[in-house]
Amino acid sequence: MEHPEDGTLALLALGEEQGVPRAQSRHVAECATCRKELEGLRRVVSAGRAGAGEPGLERPGEHVWSRISAELLGPAGSGAAGTPELPAVAPELPAEPVRAPVPQLARRSSRSWRTAWVAAAAFLLGVGATVVADQLRTPSAPEVLATAELAPLPEWSEADAGAAALHEVDGARVLNVELDPGLGEGYREVWLIDSDLERLISLGVLVGSEGVFDVPDNLDMGEFLIVDVSDEPYDGDPAHSGNSIVRGELS
Structure with missing residues (x-):
């Protein structure tokens, strides 16, 4: 069986096994080459997710470039004291660009694309989780x-x-209504009453010391400003008993 496509390994690295055919998953598990590439991509995912919340990357020092230059130039670029010497002038480019073999170039390009794609996906997943967690921790x-x-x-x-x-x-x-739970002989009902004390609307029964009641969307709170809590007998009559315990006006 041929090696799976780059997108398949990328999905496996991101933990999206359900999107990969079973036969290809078995191939990756049995193929040493595919397992090696998958491990590399998983390290990219771990690094991307771990660094999602970091504020930024630190600029490397000059010694880092010196070491890289020493590796690139090799022994020929070393001075007498063993310190790499950088060329004073950039070498001239040949008139005709040197072309790498097409298969090798395509493979490197594909691998770079896959690594970049996986890193970006892992980073975005980490950022998304961080944003959601922050919203849950700080509700409005x-x-x-x-x-x-x-x-x-x-x-x-x-x-x-x-x-x-x-x-x-x-x-x-x-x-939101708060009231001493020991008040009342029957059950306590919460009402909104208009300023003329002629019209009233029941919001519900207050149980315990505190209750939260939905207010109808189309109710004009400029008219129904009075909050009333009544003591209601268990007689099955939905009307106000006329026995109000407390009352106050919203402002």
């Missing part, structure tokens, strides 16, 4: 639209005051 705070102090009504004059706050979360409005 909800916007406070209005607040109200919920004062006890005369029948509940010994009760502690409660609090309400209108928030906007992801484009929707919610009402």
